[in-house]
Amino acid sequence: METATETAKRRITIDPVTRLEGHGKIEIFLNEKGEVDRAYFQVPELRGFEKFAQGRTAESMPQITSRICGVCPTAHHMASTKALDRLYQVEPPPAARKIRELVYNTFMVEDHALHFYFLGGPDFIVGPRAPAQDRNVLGVIAKVGVETAGRVIAMRRKLRELVALAAGKAIHPVFGLPGGVSRPLAPEDAAQFRQVAAEAVEFAQFTLGLFQKVVLQSTEYVELIESDLFTHRTYYMGMVDEQNRLNFYEGQLRVVAPDGHEWAKFDAADYAQHIAERSEPWTYMKFCYLKGIGWRGFADGPDSGVYCVAPLARLNAAEGMATPLAQEAYLQFFGMLGKPVHHTLANHWASVIELLYAAERMQQLALDPEITDPGVRTLATASPREGIGAVEAPRGTLIHHYQTDERGLITRCNLIVATQNNAARISLGVEKAARGLVSSGHVDDGILNMVEMAFRAYDPCLGCATHALPGSMPLVVRVCGHNGRVIRTLRRDADGKIHRN
Amino acid sequence: MKPKAAFYWCASCGGCEEAVLDLAEEVLDVVAAVDIVFWPVALDFKAKDVEAMQDGTIDISFVNGAVRTGHQLEMAQLLRRKSRLVVAFGACAQLGGIPGLANLTTAQEILREVYGEDGPSREFRENGHTLTLPELFDSVYPLNRAIPVDYFVPGCPPSPKILADALQTLLSGVLPEPGTVLAPDRAMCDECPRRDSHPDELRFDRFHRVQEQVLDTGACILAQGVPCLGPATRAGCGARCISGNMPCTGCFGPTSHVRDYGAKALCSIASVIGASEADEIDRIFEGIVDPVGTFYRYSLPSSFLERKRLE
Numbered sequence: 001m002e003t004a005t006e007t008a009k010r011r012i013t014i015d016p017v018t019r020l021e022g023h024g025k026i027e028i029f030l031n032e033k034g035e036v037d038r039a040y041f042q043v044p045e046l047r048g049f050e051k052f053a054q055g056r057t058a059e060s061m062p063q064i065t066s067r068i069c070g071v072c073p074t075a076h077h078m079a080s081t082k083a084l085d086r087l088y089q090v091e092p093p094p095a096a097r098k099i100r101e102l103v104y105n106t107f108m109v110e111d112h113a114l115h116f117y118f119l120g121g122p123d124f125i126v127g128p129r130a131p132a133q134d135r136n137v138l139g140v141i142a143k144v145g146v147e148t149a150g151r152v153i154a155m156r157r158k159l160r161e162l163v164a165l166a167a168g169k170a171i172h173p174v175f176g177l178p179g180g181v182s183r184p185l186a187p188e189d190a191a192q193f194r195q196v197a198a199e200a201v202e203f204a205q206f207t208l209g210l211f212q213k214v215v216l217q218s219t220e221y222v223e224l225i226e227s228d229l230f231t232h233r234t235y236y237m238g239m240v241d242e243q244n245r246l247n248f249y250e251g252q253l254r255v256v257a258p259d260g261h262e263w264a265k266f267d268a269a270d271y272a273q274h275i276a277e278r279s280e281p282w283t284y285m286k287f288c289y290l291k292g293i294g295w296r297g298f299a300d301g302p303d304s305g306v307y308c309v310a311p312l313a314r315l316n317a318a319e320g321m322a323t324p325l326a327q328e329a330y331l332q333f334f335g336m337l338g339k340p341v342h343h344t345l346a347n348h349w350a351s352v353i354e355l356l357y358a359a360e361r362m363q364q365l366a367l368d369p370e371i372t373d374p375g376v377r378t379l380a381t382a383s384p385r386e387g388i389g390a391v392e393a394p395r396g397t398l399i400h401h402y403q404t405d406e407r408g409l410i411t412r413c414n415l416i417v418a419t420q421n422n423a424a425r426i427s428l429g430v431e432k433a434a435r436g437l438v439s440s441g442h443v444d445d446g447i448l449n450m451v452e453m454a455f456r457a458y459d460p461c462l463g464c465a466t467h468a469l470p471g472s473m474p475l476v477v478r479v480c481g482h483n484g485r486v487i488r489t490l491r492r493d494a495d496g497k498i499h500r501n
Numbered sequence: 502m503k504p505k506a507a508f509y510w511c512a513s514c515g516g517c518e519e520a521v522l523d524l525a526e527e528v529l530d531v532v533a534a535v536d537i538v539f540w541p542v543a544l545d546f547k548a549k550d551v552e553a554m555q556d557g558t559i560d561i562s563f564v565n566g567a568v569r570t571g572h573q574l575e576m577a578q579l580l581r582r583k584s585r586l587v588v589a590f591g592a593c594a595q596l597g598g599i600p601g602l603a604n605l606t607t608a609q610e611i612l613r614e615v616y617g618e619d620g621p622s623r624e625f626r627e628n629g630h631t632l633t634l635p636e637l638f639d640s641v642y643p644l645n646r647a648i649p650v651d652y653f654v655p656g657c658p659p660s661p662k663i664l665a666d667a668l669q670t671l672l673s674g675v676l677p678e679p680g681t682v683l684a685p686d687r688a689m690c691d692e693c694p695r696r697d698s699h700p701d702e703l704r705f706d707r708f709h710r711v712q713e714q715v716l717d718t719g720a721c722i723l724a725q726g727v728p729c730l731g732p733a734t735r736a737g738c739g740a741r742c743i744s745g746n747m748p749c750t751g752c753f754g755p756t757s758h759v760r761d762y763g764a765k766a767l768c769s770i771a772s773v774i775g776a777s778e779a780d781e782i783d784r785i786f787e788g789i790v791d792p793v794g795t796f797y798r799y800s801l802p803s804s805f806l807e808r809k810r811l812e
Contacts, residue, residue, distance in 0.1 A: 027630075027632060029628075029630045037628065037630075038627075038628070038630065040630075040632055042632065042634070046611065046612075046615065046637060047512070047600050047603065048603045048606060048608075048611035048614075048615075048637075050607050050614055050615055051603070051610055051611040051614040051615070052602040052603045052605055052606055052611075053795065054614075055605070055791060055793070056602075056791055056794040057710070057790055057791045057795075059710060059711055059712045059796060060750075060794055060798070063750065064599055064602075064794075064798075067514050067516070067598070067599040067600065067657070068514060069514050069515060069516075070513070070514035070515040070516020070518070070519050070520075070658065071514075071516075071519060072519065073514075073516065084712075088712070111766075119642040150526075153525055153526060154525070154526070156522075156525070157523075157525035157526070164741065167745060168741050168742050168744055168745020168746075168747060169741045169742070170523065170743065171516045171519050171523070171658050172521060172657060172658070173745070174741075174742045174745040174747040175745050175746075175747065177711065177712050178712050179712070182711075182716065182745055182747050183718050183745065183746035184718075196552040220746065230812075245706045268648060279615075279616045279619070279620060279621060279623050280621065281625045282619050282621060282622075282632040282634070283621060283634070284621055284634065286615070286616075300745070325717070370740060377715045379712075379713070379714070380712060380713075407790050408710075409790055409791060
């Protein structure tokens with residue numbers, strides 16, 4: 001029997017056990033009454049890219065930094081390439097700019113589709129209350145049919161072939177250079193892009209239709225999306241064009257307040273005036289917050305500098321979509337949920353709207369006659385000093401900032417990755433879900449699913465805990481006495497089986 | 502009975518796992534051909550399930566990523582005991598990879614760079630709560646410095662064809678010599694679509710950086726004065742970077758005749774310097790402003806140099 005003092009302070013650890021020393025860990029501490037005292041979202045790994053970048057050539061950075069993540073290498077490659085444009089003060093010719101944006105949107109279609117069908121999909125397509133053993137990619141296939149599953153696999157393959165065609169490789173592209181891209185797009189390549197883009201638009205419409213059928217027609221789902229447990233009134237940031245429409249590749253960064261009004265709009269080059277980073281002694285992750293508001297701890301509301309990025313934030317920060325079908329979907333989204341939307345789980349819906357936008361944008365660019373213009377490089381003549389580049393990565397705003405010596409060797413490198421922008425809000429979300437689900441020291445099996453959903457809605461790119469194929473992240477909850485002795489263990493495996501001891 | 506296979510990742514970016522997914526429709530054939538007994542990214546078998554197996558139970562373990570923590574070392578050792586064959590999969594496991602450039606610095610220097618003097622601590626206490634973080638090691642190691650490795654699949658990441666061929670070879674039952682790198686044992690230049698434009702003799706009085714000129718899309722990149730590591734690098738990638746009109750940076754590592762990839766790469770570039778006087782050679786070589794990042798980009802931890810000397 002445990003003693004009263006042992007139960008007084010309890011600790012719950014939620015650890016994607018498949019990544020024991022890997023990339024993400026949640027610790028929940030209970031107070032004397034058995035209520036949640038604090039929840040910590042820990043990132044226990046640091047690889048030191050910002051340090052070993054020093055001494056490397058600026059032009060090698062698009063290829064070196066893509067190795068931060070093999071799932072979204074194109075995002076790092078592109079942010080880095082844009083930083084090189086600024087470093088060498090050189091504008092890419094129109095065709096180069098368009099090829100980059102075309103490749104970028106192709107990548108976004110592929111990445112968002114992967115997220116929807118394989119990662120977020122199990123929560124929504126199969127259903128959050130479906131038996132856990134069905135909440136995986138096989139459950140998705142059972143629900144949507146083998147034919148659709150085959151279509152998803154084929155679509156992904158074609159999109160990745162296109163990225164490789166234009167950028168050399170789909171995993172770790174090579175085409176980015178200051179002032180342009182390494183090769184023009186041949187007319188036959190453009191034709192292939194047009195063909196696949198048309199398929200992608202259809203595919204995206206089909207996916208949105210599936211989402212509407214399965215999720216929006218279900219009161220249960222909609223209630224879950226709107227539930228207070230997954231709601232935080234924070235600031236939102238995303239990239240917009242001159243008309244404040246969402247753009248993944250270029251534009252200004254726009255921040256809206258929790259009431260939806262524009263709080264700031266700035267060039268990525270001025271990020272340091274607006275975004276501050278802070279470290280905490282218990283994690284390798286650095287937390288971003290809005291400098292102008294300040295850090296008030298892990299709290300939401302207009303007085304806290306906590307903000308977020310990624311699909312939901314991008315839609316909130318924009319005033320519309322630049323393509324017709326996505327614009328329709330955008331209006332439906334806010335028509336139903338109001339604006340801004342503060343519900344974390346609406347990220348899945350937002351990402352399907354973005355999937356449609358990316359496919360339409362891909363088609364627009366592939367149809368642009370200028371895309372095959374052979375002029376794809378502007379040679380740099382200026383001496384390099386400093387360059388900042390930003391894109392919207394699938395998981396949110398990504399900023400690369402380099403300083404170099406006169407030979408173009410990196411002297412300082414600062415990277416703000418998407419998940420860092422979201423780290424504070426993820427911590428908030430985990431804590432709120434824990435508070436809502438743990439009371440009087442009672443740890444319900446449901447906490448596994450619910451905390452996981454709060455976490456996975458951001459698709460946090462911490463490595464691949466959340467890129468696990470079955471879409472059912474294995475979790476373990478350990479309840480420990482204050483002396484560290486494990487009182488109870490709950491473990492859910494990827495096959496959905498729950499083990500208790 | 503189907504062969505039992507395990508997949509494991511150490512310090513890696515996830516690109517090697519994506520490379521498996523890039524087999525697309527063929528992934529299903531792989532899944533059908535083997536019995537996967539351990540694959541943390543996809544299936545939740547625990548380390549203790551592996552520990553419970555008899556030694557040698559697993560037919561083939563594919564391990565990607567470099568080794569940089571005690572936990573990864575333990576997992577590598579465990580899989581070694583339980584597996585008949587261990588395959589180092591991808592450049593990080595084979596050579597150390599790009600994260601291996603961290604061997605130019607130390608854990609302390611990395612922490613100071615990122616957090617200043619006031620960084621995270623290994624153990625942190627607040628309100629009676631204790632949180633711990635794993636130790637960061639100073640060095641990154643390729644897999645064969647941690648455990649004996651039977652075969653290597655090169656590339657950052659391995660190309661789908663190399664991967665498919667390697668699987669076929671390993672499942673065929675007719676195994677190559679232990680230590681074999683499962684890719685063609687010849688230089689990348691041999692499969693380069695621009696091979697015919699490679700002159701017999703090259704003499705340069707200066708090197709160009711890739712951003713300094715517009716490269717011709719059909720001619721040998723080295724012949725255009727930009728260091729391309731094709732002559733020093735193993736074939737099998739399908740010349741993907743060349744198709745992208747960019748030079749080879751050496752991710753497939755050396756052929757079997759070479760012990761230190763970086764030294765070989767350095768020689769291949771030095772051999773096209775068109776000068777014989779030391780001063781002149783120095784001047785030309787200054788055109789390569791980051792030799793370590795150029796020649797050892799993927800292979801520093803597996804080289805004779807291994808790392809920056811620790812004080």
